[in-house]
Amino acid sequence: MSSERANQLVEAGLWLRMSGDHVGAQRLFERALELDPGNARARQYLEGGAASGGNGAPFVVPPPAQVLGRMTPVAPALEGDWGAWAEGKGGLEEADSRKTPAPVYLPVEGGNNGRVDALALLAREEDAPEPEVFSFPEGDTQEFGVPSSGGDTQEYGVPTGDSELDLLLRGAEDLLELDDHSGAVDLLFKAQELAPGDARVEALRQRSEQMLMAMLESKLGDLGRIPRVRLQPDDIIWLNLDHRAGFVLAQIDGAVTYEDLFALSGMTRLDTARILAQLLDEGVITVG
Amino acid sequence: MAESEPLIGIDLGTTNSIVATVQDGQPVVIKNRTGVALTPSVVAVSKNAKRLVGSIAKRQAITNPQETVYAAKRLIGRKFSSHEVQDALRSLPYAVVAGQHDDLRIRMGGRDLSVPEISAMILQELKADAEAHFGRPVTKAVVTVPAYFNDAQRQATKDAGRIAGLEVLRIINEPTAAALAYGFGRTVNGRVAVLDLGGGTFDVSVLEISQGVFDVVATGGDTYLGGEDWDNRIIEWLVFGFAKEHGLDLRKDRMALQRLKDAAEKAKVELSSVRESHVNLPFICTPPGGGAALHLQATLTRDKLEDLTSDLAERVVGITTEVLGEAGVRPSELKEVILVGGMTRMPKIVEAVRGYFRREPCKGVHPEEVVALGAAIQAHALAGQDSELLLLDVTPQSLGVAIAGGYVRRVIPKNTTVPTSATEVFATSKDFQRTVKIMVLQGEHEMAQANELLGEFALTGLREAPRGQVEIEVTFDINAEGIVSVSAKDRGTGLRQSITVTASSGLTEEELKRIIEEQREYLLAARLSEELKTKRVELDSLARDVVDALTRARLLPGGGGLAADAMPRAEQALEHARRVRDAEDVAALTRACELLSGCLTQLRGSAQSGARR
Numbered sequence: 001m002s003s004e005r006a007n008q009l010v011e012a013g014l015w016l017r018m019s020g021d022h023v024g025a026q027r028l029f030e031r032a033l034e035l036d037p038g039n040a041r042a043r044q045y046l047e048g049g050a051a052s053g054g055n056g057a058p059f060v061v062p063p064p065a066q067v068l069g070r071m072t073p074v075a076p077a078l079e080g081d082w083g084a085w086a087e088g089k090g091g092l093e094e095a096d097s098r099k100t101p102a103p104v105y106l107p108v109e110g111g112n113n114g115r116v117d118a119l120a121l122l123a124r125e126e127d128a129p130e131p132e133v134f135s136f137p138e139g140d141t142q143e144f145g146v147p148s149s150g151g152d153t154q155e156y157g158v159p160t161g162d163s164e165l166d167l168l169l170r171g172a173e174d175l176l177e178l179d180d181h182s183g184a185v186d187l188l189f190k191a192q193e194l195a196p197g198d199a200r201v202e203a204l205r206q207r208s209e210q211m212l213m214a215m216l217e218s219k220l221g222d223l224g225r226i227p228r229v230r231l232q233p234d235d236i237i238w239l240n241l242d243h244r245a246g247f248v249l250a251q252i253d254g255a256v257t258y259e260d261l262f263a264l265s266g267m268t269r270l271d272t273a274r275i276l277a278q279l280l281d282e283g284v285i286t287v288g
Numbered sequence: 289m290a291e292s293e294p295l296i297g298i299d300l301g302t303t304n305s306i307v308a309t310v311q312d313g314q315p316v317v318i319k320n321r322t323g324v325a326l327t328p329s330v331v332a333v334s335k336n337a338k339r340l341v342g343s344i345a346k347r348q349a350i351t352n353p354q355e356t357v358y359a360a361k362r363l364i365g366r367k368f369s370s371h372e373v374q375d376a377l378r379s380l381p382y383a384v385v386a387g388q389h390d391d392l393r394i395r396m397g398g399r400d401l402s403v404p405e406i407s408a409m410i411l412q413e414l415k416a417d418a419e420a421h422f423g424r425p426v427t428k429a430v431v432t433v434p435a436y437f438n439d440a441q442r443q444a445t446k447d448a449g450r451i452a453g454l455e456v457l458r459i460i461n462e463p464t465a466a467a468l469a470y471g472f473g474r475t476v477n478g479r480v481a482v483l484d485l486g487g488g489t490f491d492v493s494v495l496e497i498s499q500g501v502f503d504v505v506a507t508g509g510d511t512y513l514g515g516e517d518w519d520n521r522i523i524e525w526l527v528f529g530f531a532k533e534h535g536l537d538l539r540k541d542r543m544a545l546q547r548l549k550d551a552a553e554k555a556k557v558e559l560s561s562v563r564e565s566h567v568n569l570p571f572i573c574t575p576p577g578g579g580a581a582l583h584l585q586a587t588l589t590r591d592k593l594e595d596l597t598s599d600l601a602e603r604v605v606g607i608t609t610e611v612l613g614e615a616g617v618r619p620s621e622l623k624e625v626i627l628v629g630g631m632t633r634m635p636k637i638v639e640a641v642r643g644y645f646r647r648e649p650c651k652g653v654h655p656e657e658v659v660a661l662g663a664a665i666q667a668h669a670l671a672g673q674d675s676e677l678l679l680l681d682v683t684p685q686s687l688g689v690a691i692a693g694g695y696v697r698r699v700i701p702k703n704t705t706v707p708t709s710a711t712e713v714f715a716t717s718k719d720f721q722r723t724v725k726i727m728v729l730q731g732e733h734e735m736a737q738a739n740e741l742l743g744e745f746a747l748t749g750l751r752e753a754p755r756g757q758v759e760i761e762v763t764f765d766i767n768a769e770g771i772v773s774v775s776a777k778d779r780g781t782g783l784r785q786s787i788t789v790t791a792s793s794g795l796t797e798e799e800l801k802r803i804i805e806e807q808r809e810y811l812l813a814a815r816l817s818e819e820l821k822t823k824r825v826e827l828d829s830l831a832r833d834v835v836d837a838l839t840r841a842r843l844l845p846g847g848g849g850l851a852a853d854a855m856p857r858a859e860q861a862l863e864h865a866r867r868v869r870d871a872e873d874v875a876a877l878t879r880a881c882e883l884l885s886g887c888l889t890q891l892r893g894s895a896q897s898g899a900r901r
Contacts, residue, residue: 243574268335
């Protein structure tokens with residue numbers, strides 16, 4: 001039982017690491033090792049993370065895996081790309097609602113070295129509108145003996161939505177116990193996409209969001225203060241930001257307050273606060 | 289001696305607005321609280337339900353399009369069914385719905401607001417800026433409108449002022465205000481052309497100035513030509529260049545588009561004074577497949593901008609030619625040509641105007657400020673401080689009645705000083721006609737249907753006679769408040785009917801009163817919320833200091849000689865502060881701050897004496 005739980009924690013930890021939350025990931029790997037000291041994957045990821053410098057370490061890409069149904073995307077250089085997790089409006093991907101999450105690998109029932117791209121599963125809904133290179137007119141699938149819908153999960157042999165939801169919920173609860181509200185919110189957003197109406201997810205998400213928001217606001221201090229960019233434009237381009245963080249940074253002109261930036265960003269208050277807190281932590285902006 | 293009440297002049301523009309006043313005899317622009325003269329005429333409700341006005345609203349216009357209202361001036365005082373509104377609806381991203389009286393409502397923040405309410409938000413912002421400048425309340429203003437605005441549009445602008453808590457002393461025409469700012473009321477007798485190229489509209493007016501009387505003899509333009517067109521050309525150029533390099537269309541990304549728009553406007557402004565401008569937009573987009581975000585870096589030269597927008601400059605000249613042609617005014621007849629609006633800073637525009645008129649146009653250092661300055665001058669004159677420059681209230685457009693054949697017979701021509709009265713005699717157009725319908729119209733078009741219908745009534749029971757034999761006397765009366773009364777009398781029988789027309793913005797008096805009350809409550813709530821926020825920040829800061837001081841005091845031997853009750857009192861004060869922090873009670877927060885402040889003084893005093901020991 002504890003081994004299974006440890007595996008779940010490892011998966012949740014990997015997911016967080018892919019999202020850029022290395023601290024949260026590390027905590028989960030540690031917790032997995034506490035529950036199952038013999039868990040090789042937890043040790044491997046923990047050591048991998050520690051050897052490469054923890055938070056500042058480059059992401060270790062898992063060994064190539066057999067991924068059915070889609071190409072394994074090349075793991076993007078997510079390390080330090082901390083604006084990437086900001087969920088909100090904007091971004092080129094918004095236009096066609098496609099996202100290309102980095103893969104997380106789940107052990108496949110039946111052993112062997114086969115792994116399944118867990119994020120492909122988690123992002124199943126998002127992948128749906130992805131343009132198909134080869135498409136068949138509706139109804140034609142029958143001709144080829146493939147059911148028109150609902151067959152995907154079966155085909156790839158991955159767990160059903162329920163177990164994924166439980167996995168995410170448990171991961172989130174663990175993270176909340178560890179006071180990692182940021183990681184918990186990320187997992188809960190994912191959980192909410194899987195089960196939009198689930199009251200447990202909603203309650204937990206609201207609670208962790210409120211807590212996270214309070215923590216971020218406390219980090220930012222008085223929201224009426226005016227942040228300023230510390231770096232010269234020539235130095236800014238060497239930062240590793242995504243377009244959302246770039247947008248927020250572009251709005252900081254020495255005249256707008258934090259509160260104004262929440263209104264200007266076009267993103268949720270939480271996403272904006274996360275970006276601002278990170279910009280502050282990294283010394284990109286300053287106040288006063 | 290009591291200081292006289294401050295008076296302001298407001299240029300309520302389609303794209304930007306400005307407030308000005310006269311100080312020590314000189315007209316001056318009042319900068320807004322962010323330190324700039326121009327306040328974008330944009331209002332919005334942000335995602336966190338906060339009302340935004342001005343620059344902050346403009347900067348989120350693309351990322352929050354449904355909740356951002358701009359160019360409300362195009363809609364003010366118009367009927368929902370009018371073609372101007374229907375045309376505007378095609379390009380507006382926010383929702384506009386029909387009101388109860390064929391007026392229109394703008395949906396923002398989950399509410400349907402009248403256009404005067406939206407304009408009032410901008411006026412309120414300008415009023416607040418003026419109050420911050422003077423340090424006392426401001427309640428009186430002169431507001432400018434385009435020369436072609438009819439009575440309903442002028443009344444709606446007045447209503448906006450009322451909602452904003454301003455008594456609008458007078459509505460004056462924008463070109464007149466510009467001419468006033470140049471002092472032409474005193475120095476020029478003759479015709480003057482005013483070319484106003486703003487952010488979204490281009491207005492051409494010809495004024496006849498005679499002994500200080502300003503008469504708008506011609507007005508026209510293009511309500512969809514302005515600085516934004518120049519910005520859009522720059523955006524297209526940047527987008528095209530980026531697409532060529534990276535194969536990505538930045539217009540699909542709202543955040544990228546917002547940044548492009550801001551950068552394009554900035555580059556355009558810069559290129560009026562320098563030869564080239566660098567556009568630097570780091571992390572403009574993340575490629576769809578992930579990976580590092582891309583930067584946009586480009587250099588735009590003035591020559592390139594002129595090349596990209598040469599047709600727009602040609603349109604400026606073309607429209608000017610058209611308006612002058614329609615008015616039968618030759619460029620050589622003009623005494624002066626005034627350039628108004630930020631876009632007239634562009635060297636290419638100045639060159640085009642100079643080429644057309646064959647004279648150097650008057651352009652101040654800040655062409656976008658002259659209308660507000662003129663309004664301030666007029667407000668100053670109205671206060672009795674300069675009666676020479678007092679403009680008279682005039683009818684902005686002609687008033688008349690519809691006649692046979694679908695034509696209009698003008699009874700009171702435009703620019704007639706009010707109060708006034710005029711009578712015309714008409715005859716029946718059909719044999720044995722028993723009824724005549726009097727349709728009261730406003731406008732300059734010779735066809736009845738192209739004018740604004742102010743009201744109609746019927747005079748019945750006419751004497752039966754062949755056509756042309758029954759004479760009807762129609763009298764128009766306009767009182768000092770601009771209220772129009774029209775009466776028709778059968779000269780043979782003495783039978784009489786009449787109608788009173790009051791210019792309406794589309795809002796009834798009851799609606800206006802309710803909106804004014806709502807605004808008052810909103811302002812009170814906003815002020816309270818601001819006070820609460822300030823007090824909470826003060827409380828948090830004091831609480832942190834008290835906790836620090838307590839920690840230090842505990843470390844000192846014997847508490848640093850602190851009175852026995854000092855530490856428990858500080859702890860109590862902290863507990864009290866925690867309890868009242870989230871309450872909506874400014875007095876309780878103030879009291880909590882006082883308690884903490886008292887404790888802090890005591891704790892710090894002990895720490896200093898402890899350290900000396």
